[in-house]
Amino acid sequence: MNQIPTRTYRTLARRALQAAALITILASVGGCAHTAPSTTLYERLGGENGIESIVERFLYRVADDPELVGFFANTNIDHLAGSLANQFCAVSNGPCRYEGPPMERAHQNMGITDAHFNQLVEHLDAALREENIALGARNEFLGRLAPMHADVMRYQ
Amino acid sequence: MFRFTATPFIARTLCRLAGIACVGLVVASSGAQAGSRIMSTGGVSAIEGAAGGGLSPWAVLSSTASDEELGATAFASRAWLDDYRLTVGGASLNVYDQVELSYARQRVELQTLGGELEQDIFGAKVRLFGDVLYHPLGIWSAGVLHKRLVDGATPTALGADHTEGTDAYLSASKLLFAAAAGRNVMLNATLRNTEANQGGLLGFGGDQGGREWVAEASVGVFLTPHWIVGTEYRQKPDNLSVGREEDWQSLYSAYFFSKHVSLTAAWLDLGDIAGLASQRGSYLSLQAAF
Ligand code: HEM
Numbered sequence: 001m002n003q004i005p006t007r008t009y010r011t012l013a014r015r016a017l018q019a020a021a022l023i024t025i026l027a028s029v030g031g032c033a034h035t036a037p038s039t040t041l042y043e044r045l046g047g048e049n050g051i052e053s054i055v056e057r058f059l060y061r062v063a064d065d066p067e068l069v070g071f072f073a074n075t076n077i078d079h080l081a082g083s084l085a086n087q088f089c090a091v092s093n094g095p096c097r098y099e100g101p102p103m104e105r106a107h108q109n110m111g112i113t114d115a116h117f118n119q120l121v122e123h124l125d126a127a128l129r130e131e132n133i134a135l136g137a138r139n140e141f142l143g144r145l146a147p148m149h150a151d152v153m154r155y156q
Numbered sequence: 157m158f159r160f161t162a163t164p165f166i167a168r169t170l171c172r173l174a175g176i177a178c179v180g181l182v183v184a185s186s187g188a189q190a191g192s193r194i195m196s197t198g199g200v201s202a203i204e205g206a207a208g209g210g211l212s213p214w215a216v217l218s219s220t221a222s223d224e225e226l227g228a229t230a231f232a233s234r235a236w237l238d239d240y241r242l243t244v245g246g247a248s249l250n251v252y253d254q255v256e257l258s259y260a261r262q263r264v265e266l267q268t269l270g271g272e273l274e275q276d277i278f279g280a281k282v283r284l285f286g287d288v289l290y291h292p293l294g295i296w297s298a299g300v301l302h303k304r305l306v307d308g309a310t311p312t313a314l315g316a317d318h319t320e321g322t323d324a325y326l327s328a329s330k331l332l333f334a335a336a337a338g339r340n341v342m343l344n345a346t347l348r349n350t351e352a353n354q355g356g357l358l359g360f361g362g363d364q365g366g367r368e369w370v371a372e373a374s375v376g377v378f379l380t381p382h383w384i385v386g387t388e389y390r391q392k393p394d395n396l397s398v399g400r401e402e403d404w405q406s407l408y409s410a411y412f413f414s415k416h417v418s419l420t421a422a423w424l425d426l427g428d429i430a431g432l433a434s435q436r437g438s439y440l441s442l443q444a445a446f
């Protein structure tokens with residue numbers, strides 16, 4: 001009779017220790033997210049020229065994608081390219097300020113689905129790779145855009 | 157007694173689900189088009205059939221199906237331990253990235269003494285909210301794994317109360333962008349309510365206890381967008397007095413050749429199993445996704 005509670009106790013203690021260890025590991029990994037690199041992300045994306053090339057490659061890829069190009073049928077592409085470059089520059093700590101409309105307004109009622117969103121992300125990542133942006137900078141840049149998903153999708 | 161009246165109904169329902177999954181697989185593979193979700197966001201197939209790591213289900217849903225797509229996976233896995241060999245085959249269906257249905261057949265062979273145990277696992281997972289990439293809290297899902305031993309004689313003789321049982325779990329997964337040396341880090345935590353002994357292969361419940369909550373977690377680093385290495389930990393119940401049951405852990409490496417094919421290799425430490433001490437060994441798993 002005595003044996004069962006003791007064993008349960010030990011199991012519980014072991015559980016608690018393990019849980020604490022796991023949480024510590026997870027938390028410390030999470031903490032690494034904020035170590036600042038020596039150069040800004042803007043520089044690692046190639047500065048003003050780099051970002052312009054990225055935007056251009058990105059838009060050409062989108063224009064070639066039959067499932068996405070329709071969204072841009074009534075868009076002034078020059079304006080879009082300028083606005084995107086400005087936003088990318090601002091998001092990567094460059095010397096710019098994004099002056100376009102907020103993301104939820106810029107995309108309202110377009111009927112964008114998660115599938116479209118993912119496709120667009122793949123084109124952007126491909127454009128970054130074609131511009132030989134290093135993996136670390138690519139991950140960081142995509143990581144800064146990813147949370148905008150909620151705003152872009154708010155009024156679909 | 158409830159068990160006996162409910163069994164045929166449950167069996168019929170679950171077989172129908174497995175049938176649907178199977179049809180889905182054929183339909184999806186004839187299209188042979190990848191889903192639009194980003195590669196590797198479907199994880200790999202855990203040994204219980206659900207999308208996850210190797211040992212533990214994750215909150216992500218299988219394949220790369222997105223909100224307007226169907227996806228399917230099929231997988232085969234094998235673990236070579238000191239005294240046992242585990243073989244698993246299964247499939248899953250992802251419906252609109254909201255619901256995942258899965259089936260797995262596990263067989264464990266006792267290498268040294270002879271004999272084998274088999275079970276079927278029918279799984280369903282529902283995405284509660286969030287997104288592994290885009291939501292600050294990641295993706296959260298809840299699931300069940302209904303397990304049925306093919307022949308429960310040995311587990312019953314060892315003291316197990318039941319030859320079928322159902323695990324329920326809540327799981328959260330999150331990708332942290334550029335979190336370690338510029339590399340993306342995958343985090344997963346799962347809370348599981350279970351009475352399964354050694355995952356169910358040794359039956360359910362026993363003289364030392366029954367249902368309880370256990371925690372599972374994993375951390376992985378995407379060295380490249382194709383290649384993740386990491387570790388998993390899975391707590392286990394300890395219900396049978398004939399043999400102590402210990403927690404499971406693994407070190408894994410999964411390579412995504414494309415959205416369609418991944419190969420996982422792992423080193424496992426499954427602890428004591430049914431009186432045989434310290435079962436360690438290697439694991440290979442091949443997954444195809446459509
Ligand atoms: C210098 C680059 C570009 C050139 C020379 C170009 C040229 C053209 C031409 C000639 C058409 C008419 C095709 C037709 O009606 O059969 C067209 C249509 C279109 N292009 Fe471009 N394009 C360029 C860049 C882009 C970019 C970057 C985008 C979007 C991201 C874009 C989006 C579209 C769209 C939405 C249409 C209309 C399709 C339709 O109305 O059905 N284009 N383009």
Ligand code: HEM
Binds near residue numbers: 117
């Ligand atoms: C994180 C993801 C996204 C970001 C950061 C983003 C950013 C932007 C920016 C900065 C603009 C210009 C706004 C302006 O100055 O007027 C814009 C416009 C636009 N975006 Fe996005 N976008 C995202 C996702 C998407 C998706 C998934 C689609 C559809 C597939 C899309 C379609 C459009 C269209 C069609 C316009 C032009 C709207 C117009 O003609 O006024 N965007 N986006």
